[in-house]
Amino acid sequence: METPSNPDARASAEEPAGAGGSESGQEAAQARLGDVLLAVEELWPESLAEDWDAVGIVAGRPERSVERILFAVDPTHEVIDEALEWGADLLITHHPLLLKPVHSVAGTGFKGDAVHRLIEGGCALVTAHTNGDSAVGGVSDVLADAFGLQDTVPLAPAANGLPEEGIGRVGNLPEVATLAEFAELVFSIMPAVAGGVRVAGDPQGLVRRVAVCGGAGDSLFGAVREQQADVYVTADLRHHPASEAREAAVNGRPYLIDVSHFGSEWLWLTPAAGALENVLADQGFSVETRVSTRNTDPWDFILTPG
Numbered sequence: 001m002e003t004p005s006n007p008d009a010r011a012s013a014e015e016p017a018g019a020g021g022s023e024s025g026q027e028a029a030q031a032r033l034g035d036v037l038l039a040v041e042e043l044w045p046e047s048l049a050e051d052w053d054a055v056g057i058v059a060g061r062p063e064r065s066v067e068r069i070l071f072a073v074d075p076t077h078e079v080i081d082e083a084l085e086w087g088a089d090l091l092i093t094h095h096p097l098l099l100k101p102v103h104s105v106a107g108t109g110f111k112g113d114a115v116h117r118l119i120e121g122g123c124a125l126v127t128a129h130t131n132g133d134s135a136v137g138g139v140s141d142v143l144a145d146a147f148g149l150q151d152t153v154p155l156a157p158a159a160n161g162l163p164e165e166g167i168g169r170v171g172n173l174p175e176v177a178t179l180a181e182f183a184e185l186v187f188s189i190m191p192a193v194a195g196g197v198r199v200a201g202d203p204q205g206l207v208r209r210v211a212v213c214g215g216a217g218d219s220l221f222g223a224v225r226e227q228q229a230d231v232y233v234t235a236d237l238r239h240h241p242a243s244e245a246r247e248a249a250v251n252g253r254p255y256l257i258d259v260s261h262f263g264s265e266w267l268w269l270t271p272a273a274g275a276l277e278n279v280l281a282d283q284g285f286s287v288e289t290r291v292s293t294r295n296t297d298p299w300d301f302i303l304t305p306g
């Protein structure tokens, strides 16, 4: 259940807080949660979040000091375990714990229990969701970069943002590839998950123009067609949108590549952690960041014919 690229999953909370974490070599000031929130806003402004979204601080006091920050896609029980075992002062997740309004955070339900465990463990929770998708250097940009896309533009430009901000990206591969070759590249970049990668289209069909959207992107088919993408990489493609997109295809395009929702967003965590460290370092603060090693893709195994 662990992603392959981070071997350090020691379950130890014994190291004293403040024992390390600074790589700047300078005397760094102690960051407070409020300082981190300002840095988060600089990187992933709340104004870029969709209307229906719930981003920002979920739990925590702005005056509390922050030395260790764990990044994860989902605030699951296992991820909270990991944060508390490491002694994190802050957990930043892509997905909101409380997207829908709640009337109680009683510890009898798993969401209330999560809130209790975080507060009792001295760990704040912050969400960077569609603002993290849309921003420059966000989920969409990281995916586009991972596939080597050039001359990218947003698939759905942000309503309240710069021209380069928005959900999804479309751009060109440096060289034409077959759909099979490109799918192999996508598969090699994604963290290993049980569901693998699903592809619709002729394996020998040629692709150059690629549209990407981290997470569930089946609302963007109109933009994908408008941008004349040869292939669309996204996650959570349900039967009807996928089937209808294939029926409406012109010369078989856009081909579809359906990846793990978790995986498509997990790629962002490492650059996000680095970017936050840099912004805080510029302000004289030193924090230690870590990317969760927990695979929070909900699927555990798959059966396929043949």
Ligand SMILES: [Zn+2]
Pocket (backbone or CB within 6 Å): 095, 214, 215, 216, 261, 265
């Ligand atoms: Zn998502």
